[in-house]
Amino acid sequence: MTECDAIRPQITALLDGELSLAAIAEVDAHVNGCTACAAVYADIGILKTAARTAAPIPPVDLWTGIGEAIDEADHDMLDTMRLLRQEMQSLREEVAALRQELAKRPASTVSRSTPISLPDAPRKSMSQYRLV
Amino acid sequence: MTRAMRGDRSAFAVVVKTHELRLFRFASRMVGDREAARDIVQDALIRLWQSRDSYTPQDAVSAYLLRIVRNACIDFVRANRKFDHVRIDDDAPTMSPSCEENVMAGALRDALERALLNLPESQRAVFVLSEHEGMTYQEVAEALGCPHGTVASRKYAAVAALRKELRPWLEEDVNDRM
16 A cells, blocks of 8 residues: 555545544645645545535425324324224123123033034124224 | 424424424435435434334434434435436536636536435445535444444545546636636
8 A cells, every 4th residue: 555545535534624633744744745645635625615515405394294294194093093992892792792692501511522602793893903 | 302202293393393404405415306305304204203112212313313314315215226327427517718617616516416426325425414514524423323434434435436526527627726
């Protein structure tokens, strides 16, 4: 690696104000005696000026759109919660109906090896969701 | 920010309004398209609100938000990559000594904006935050979540690539000064 190869990254850092005083002195000493690195120094200065004088980007209002979107999302979530509550209520009613139906049956004295077939209870759910 | 992430909508509004301009400027230069940048920043902040339950408190909110937007920009660029290289030599300056200095400076600025889009996203983010946003290497490192030394090396790589790509404009500028 030549001295120029080692100095050039330092030129960028120097112009960014990221070097210590000792390092600045070292880079300055090299640049003052090296035409190629002096050209690099000048080019980077021009690039920095071009970047810092770039056309300003006008302010934008992002909050209005974000606020509307999160309100809409929150409403959707509330709708979903309302539907889930309805579903829970209908399931509670189904379970209660099943329990009443089972309570009316005489207790079996025979042990079974297959599951008992439970009677169907009317399904009252209005929800598009099915809880499993 | 902590209040916002606990579901305080008005606190979230303050966070957004405080940071929206910097985030929008950053995204605009990362993707080279202001309409897309607007959508990217809005979507990123909406997602942040929706996933606020998983938020962990951050030391630097600004750096945290920039990191979110940087990631969203990278996703956008990768999903919408239409060309590998933005051509910038169509408007290369002729060596006319009659060119006004401010016209040349404007041409260089325009060329720089386009040349930025040819940099790898990692170098572009460092250059934009350092040069356009005036952040120190340490601030850039915090925003991008990488070491200070990585920022320095990416900045140098970005500057070297831009210097190579903008050679005609830089030579013209030097000639103007003679």
